Amino acid sequence: MYTKKRYALPFLLPGLAGILLFYIAPFIGGVWYSVTDGSYKNAFVGFQNYLNVWKNQMFRLGLKNTMELSLICAPLLWLLSFVLSLLLNRIRPSGGFFQSSVLLPYLMPSSAVLIIWLLWFDFGGPVNRLFALLGRDRVIWLEGAALRLPIVLMFLWKNLGFCIVIFAAALQAIPEPLYEYATLEGATFRQQAFTITLPLIVPSAFLVFILAWINAFKIFKEVYFIGGAYPDEPVYTLQNYMNNMYSKLNYQNVTTAAYSFAVIVFALFGLLFFLQKRAQRGLN
Numbered sequence: 001m002y003t004k005k006r007y008a009l010p011f012l013l014p015g016l017a018g019i020l021l022f023y024i025a026p027f028i029g030g031v032w033y034s035v036t037d038g039s040y041k042n043a044f045v046g047f048q049n050y051l052n053v054w055k056n057q058m059f060r061l062g063l064k065n066t067m068e069l070s071l072i073c074a075p076l077l078w079l080l081s082f083v084l085s086l087l088l089n090r091i092r093p094s095g096g097f098f099q100s101s102v103l104l105p106y107l108m109p110s111s112a113v114l115i116i117w118l119l120w121f122d123f124g125g126p127v128n129r130l131f132a133l134l135g136r137d138r139v140i141w142l143e144g145a146a147l148r149l150p151i152v153l154m155f156l157w158k159n160l161g162f163c164i165v166i167f168a169a170a171l172q173a174i175p176e177p178l179y180e181y182a183t184l185e186g187a188t189f190r191q192q193a194f195t196i197t198l199p200l201i202v203p204s205a206f207l208v209f210i211l212a213w214i215n216a217f218k219i220f221k222e223v224y225f226i227g228g229a230y231p232d233e234p235v236y237t238l239q240n241y242m243n244n245m246y247s248k249l250n251y252q253n254v255t256t257a258a259y260s261f262a263v264i265v266f267a268l269f270g271l272l273f274f275l276q277k278r279a280q281r282g283l284n
Contacts, residue, residue: 034255049256059257062238066261069148069237070216073155077212080156081163082205086193088164089171102161113158114225118142121150142226145234151222159215163208170204171197206276210269217265 034049036042053059084102105113121127121141128138141150174197182192198205220239227235229244238261245253 030255031259033251034259036252038250038252049252050260053253053256053260056241056253058236059238059241061233062236062241063261063264065234065236066217066219066238067264069152069219069235070213073152073216073219074209074213076152077156077159077163077216078205078209081160081167081208081212082198083193084160085164085167085171086189086197089168102164104161105158106161108158110158110221110225113154114222117150117154118226144232147223147227147232147235151219151226151235154222155216155219159212163212166204166208166211167201170201174200202276202279206272210272213268 035044035046037045037049119125123138123140127141131138139146141147178196179192182196187195218239220237220243223231223235223237223240224243229240229247230236231240238257242254242257245251245257
């Protein structure tokens with residue numbers, strides 16, 4: 001085993017060197033910016049920048065919206081991808097075509113996806129036309145709190161395929177006789193999903209949830225393209241705040257906000273890893 005790992009090390013070194021140089025080193029080096037005053041002397045101010053940032057109303061608004069959007073998007077993406085992967089797994093082998101098709105939105109450029117979404121949710125677009133046919137008033141989807149719905153739907157549409165592929169790969173390892181026996185015993189689709197499938201794919205299900213949450217934190221790009229640098233308050237994210245501080249060359253606020261958010265993310269993911277390990281011990 002040691003010999004195999006030793007032979008694999010040269011292949012891992014280029015990637016590890018890139019991560020160290022372009023991610024870990026800047027992350028560690030940026031700590032200095034977060035505890036200095038940004039003047040030509042770069043004087044040490046301790047945690048004063050953190051206190052100032054947390055008192056900033058726009059920072060708190062961006063953090064709140066980012067957490068709310070992630071808590072909406074990540075669980076929805078996980079649940080939809082899990083259910084759809086189960087349904088596609090039931091219609092094998094024809095389900096393979098659909099599993100490949102759902103990856104197309106993930107592979108499409110973000111600009112093309114945004115153009116499609118802007119056309120669909122325009123005031124005169126298909127969604128509002130459908131509302132008019134149903135006798136409902138048209139909605140200005142691209143402004144205010146209503147903008148959250150197109151953003152969430154776009155996130156789900158774009159990332160659903162990738163999560164389905166991960167779930168589908170995990171489902172291939174479950175023996176088919178388990179489902180046949182459960183069906184003979186009268187177990188419903190929902191009972192089979194949560195008493196047979198989910199316990200057997202806990203690691204993959206956890207991975208999908210982590211990836212879904214990470215992608216949910218990166219929803220800023222879609223918000224920025226639709227709402228600009230200063231979108232309406234319901235969709236103003238933490239990345240909007242950091243981007244605006246960066247454009248003003250206020251590196252202290254950028255790094256302070258980034259590290260504050262990083263601590264929150266690490267704490268949340270630590271909690272998730274703890275719950276996953278506990279769930280696995282319970283199943284074993």
